[in-house]
Amino acid sequence: MPAPTGILSDLDRVLLSAEEIHARVADMARQISADYAGQLITVVVLMDGALFFVADLLRQIDLPIRLVTLGASSYHGGTQSSGQVRLQWPSGVSFQGQHVLLLDDILDTGLTLAALHERLQAESPGSLRTGVLLSKKRPRASVCAIDYCGFEIEDEFVVGYGMDYQGRFRNLPCIGILKP
Ligand code: IMP
Numbered sequence: 001m002p003a004p005t006g007i008l009s010d011l012d013r014v015l016l017s018a019e020e021i022h023a024r025v026a027d028m029a030r031q032i033s034a035d036y037a038g039q040l041i042t043v044v045v046l047m048d049g050a051l052f053f054v055a056d057l058l059r060q061i062d063l064p065i066r067l068v069t070l071g072a073s074s075y076h077g078g079t080q081s082s083g084q085v086r087l088q089w090p091s092g093v094s095f096q097g098q099h100v101l102l103l104d105d106i107l108d109t110g111l112t113l114a115a116l117h118e119r120l121q122a123e124s125p126g127s128l129r130t131g132v133l134l135s136k137k138r139p140r141a142s143v144c145a146i147d148y149c150g151f152e153i154e155d156e157f158v159v160g161y162g163m164d165y166q167g168r169f170r171n172l173p174c175i176g177i178l179k180p
């Protein structure tokens with residue numbers, strides 16, 4: 001095989017190919033479509049990491065969807081969570097009585113999703129579920145139930161398909177591990 005060029009050449013190895021990701025995202029879309037049949041879903045997306053996942057997922061769901069994006073950060077540029085979650089809450093959006101589906105790219109310490117889950121639960125949604133593309137096999141500092149999970153992966157820092165290292169590598173079509 002020829003040596004990879006471009007941003008792929010910064011990868012030590014590919015963990016999940018674009019094909020594997022797309023097949024699994026299609027499964028998740030089918031399951032979500034069946035579970036929410038006949039309902040309007042309010043999808044709350046954590047930007048920017050979940051951008052590519054959510055774009056691919058939601059385009060395969062044939063149900064009415066209201067999309068709310070928000071920012072949260074706990075990494076502040078490194079490869080380890082700082083343990084502090086900063087939320088940018090959207091103003092003027094009501095979640096009361098809505099069927100809320102909270103989506104993120106990856107579950108690591110679990111702090112981000114747990115913080116948001118708690119914040120959303122306080123808004124009296126009609127229902128609240130969570131989904132992530134990836135979940136790291138590791139002990140969690142905080143937990144909330146995960147209803148939809150794409151893949152379980154080892155506890156390694158990954159990039160691609162939306163996930164970054166210092167703002168780079170989001171546009172990789174696959175998910176991989178960086179060279180040391
Ligand atoms: P948690 O709060 O520790 O679960 O972290 C979740 C957030 O950290 C995710 O929304 C990602 O943006 C980011 N994150 C966690 N692990 C990784 C990784 O391996 N690569 C890139 N971003 C990550």
Ligand code: MG
Pocket residue numbers: 046047048049050072104105
């Ligand atoms: Mg994120």
